Amino acid sequence: MTNPRTSIHKPVILLAIDTLMSTPLEVVAQTGRAPALQFLMENGQYIPNLVSSFPTMSVTIDSSLLTGTYADQHHIPGLNWFDISKKSIVNYGTGLRETYRLGWKKVATNTLNRLNNEHLSENVTTIYEDLADMGISSGSINALVYRGNNPKRLQVPRLLSAFTEFENGEWTTNATSTFSLGTFSKLRPWSFPTKVVAGNYKYIVREMKYLIKKEQLPAFTLCLFQDLDTRIHFKGPMDVKGLIKIDREIQKLLNLYPSWEDALKQNIWMVIGDNGHSATGFDYEKYIIDLRKILSHYRIARIEKPVRTKDELVLCVNQRMAYVYLLDDDMQISQITDDLKKDSRIDVIAWKDDSWVHVVSGKNQGKLRFTKGGHDVDEYSQSWTIEGNGELLDLKISEDGKIFYGDYPDALARLYGALHSHSGRFIVVNAKPGCDFKAQSTPFHLSGAAHGSLHRQETLIPLIITGTKQTPSTPRIVDMKAFILQLIHQQIEENTHVKD
Known part of the structure; x- marks a missing residue:
């Protein structure tokens, strides 16, 4: 695999924050409670109304982000759908009671294996696959949708192997060259994830810090923070405490550089939401x-x-x-x-x-x-x-x-x-x-609060872009893949021109 730094001089880092919404983001940034996000917004471009996918559920949205298509092409209909050919409900984990009734083994196998290796359409390619075909490395940290060209043997922890359909708790998946997913794949061999499938916001940042310190950042890295969603479901869409905590961790990433300005000179940073929330009633x-x-x-x-x-x-x-x-x-x-x-x-x-x-x-x-x-x-x-x-x-x-x-x-x-x-x-x-x-x-x-619908409250999400003056062709999540590939292509062409 080609070292990305021989082809591009500014790796692209996409910090995806589940349930990040424009109004709470603007509130914490304007009041100084999120210095890192405020810095990125003030030193880059801010798009408050990027259009998400539908249904506004994470696996469908992430599939649209990575493939540049809506669900009619990538074939991930939602977090919960019915496979008519197998006469079986496909659920990637909507809640404990529903998971229990459907069966832990079925839900775990769908989420950990079939989502990427069977359900995500073979007729579309992910940004990871496109970059690999170019000899360019990429990274996925904490994301359930991760399909790449790099076969990886993953193993379910022994205590949990009884809850899956995998033989000996092992399965092979096609992932990114740099891949972190809870206990199944760790960048730091001595680390201990705080969650089984995914790490919390502190663990995720430690994985990112490891890459930056070792100067092993791929050309493109998607880092997904999942912590906000559960809190917003119970506290409502204007709760900002979780966002403030995530900002403190992003500050730690920027602090790895001589200055925050140097962090922007060395990388292209993006921050993106996936869906909003609509406040729900009491009765x-x-x-x-x-x-x-x-x-x-x-x-x-x-x-x-x-x-x-x-x-x-x-x-x-x-x-x-x-x-x-x-x-x-x-x-x-x-x-x-x-x-x-x-x-x-x-x-x-x-x-x-x-x-x-x-x-x-x-x-x-x-x-x-x-x-x-x-x-x-x-x-x-x-x-x-x-x-x-x-x-x-x-x-x-x-x-x-x-x-x-x-x-x-x-x-x-x-x-x-x-x-x-x-x-x-x-x-x-x-x-x-x-x-x-x-x-x-x-x-x-x-x-x-809840999401999933077609309504603007759950559909319009924020996007911050720093380190480049370019923006997507139109403000939609399905245009992000082409935009990121364009940024990387241009850097390769610039380097080629300089060498010539």
């Missing part, structure tokens, strides 16, 4: 949407049992969005959508029919359908044919065919992506802000 009856009650007159598969021939529906909840799967070929989708429309808390109900996507709502009247290609063009230069009531997705269409998004940013491409992300007959439902979906054993978040 269970008012704010928790129990899909089992709405669809109680159908036979709904139980998650702890194999799907039976008499089962009619499968429910897979991703917090504020959910997939409703129809197992009976004779059942009409309209039967289900008519029931869902009776609940005014469900603001988007969508399904696909051939190349068309259909949308109705429990909140608004009318119908909408759209398909790719046509005379209407949105702000991301994507063309569409749209028929019906655009207000269902808060679309504004000018007389000359320009599409403008409101409450649901890039709604057409993101909704199309989710509905074409995997096989089967299913409906996507989206909850209005303040509400959370529930099915059997699904965790919900009263008096806190």
